[in-house]
Amino acid sequence: MEDGANRRMSGKLQSELKKRMPFETPEQEALLNLVRTSDRIQFRFARLFREYGLTPSQYNVLRILRGEGSPLPCLEIADRMIAAVPGITGLIDRLEAMELVTRDRSTEDRRVVNVAITAKALELLGKLDGPVGDLHATLVGHLTHAELRELSRLLEKARKSLPE
């Protein structure tokens, strides 16, 4: 608690300094930069997907299914997304209603529900591949490959502090 108290400034001093000292530490600045940049990027992708009637989560599910090439159980999908389990149910519900996936209860283990991608969804993803690649290029195409590698290295190093 000593530690925490020392890091605090008095309210008055703090508000005086707020304008001329936007970041207290390089750690804070880097974290804020990271989160803000990620949010902006995700917003751009969300906008693109929406033009095709998809949300980012829905697109992710379809990408996972296409990448796998065969049906997957719900929990396997949940694992590959970072998302928590319960959200998957509704997500699959809506994809099923749009006829982009089908649900089939496994015969060998009647607890598992296998989710398969439909031809309609594959066609939709096909239409998205070009624009998605273009957006990648737009967003970070102005960084050199060396910079991109360095960025990935730093991000991976940052993630080292996170369990799992």
Added chain:
Amino acid sequence: MEDGANRRMSGKLQSELKKRMPFETPEQEALLNLVRTSDRIQFRFARLFREYGLTPSQYNVLRILRGEGSPLPCLEIADRMIAAVPGITGLIDRLEAMELVTRDRSTEDRRVVNVAITAKALELLGKLDGPVGDLHATLVGHLTHAELRELSRLLEKARKSLPE
């Protein structure tokens, strides 16, 4: 469209390569790294805030109000968060119900609603300052200051491609 078509691989080839080629391009790898790292970090902060009964958005609103030092109109708060306008109403509603902010309609312009932080909220933020600083250190403390500066530089350069 030529461009997009060329970037696409046949389904068969693609599924064969999927396992041994997790990223098609350095651009994709960097973007995925960025989003994943940000998500993990935000999850950690969310967990911390939850221990104190706050969501990340609620904490952000309170931080903005404390930083400003005086009441702010709703739209000003919405501006400083990246969030869209309509979500602010409910956010303020809940903070008001928790007695962490007060709402007052301005007398000079009767359209604007000024939101003020309460003493109770200032006390709560005070208790969070230490742990929040500690978490910053935990998450990126193992990067050198040079690395943090380089990370911030690359992220800012990446954001250059984003309008605004």
Added chain:
DNA sequence: TCGATTTGGTTGACGTGTAAACTATATTCG
């Protein structure tokens, strides 16, 4: 001055993320 436009804010509908509790099927072990 009065009608049109702008601006601050709210409401409603929908999709998502999270935690907690619950159902149903499998599995394990005494």
Added chain:
DNA sequence: CGAATATAGTTTACACGTCAACCAAATCGA
């Protein structure tokens, strides 16, 4: 075998975030 436990998935409740539509106060302009 049969009870305890684990696993796959769903439901419920709540907090967002987004869009579209809306209301009311303020401002602009002929």
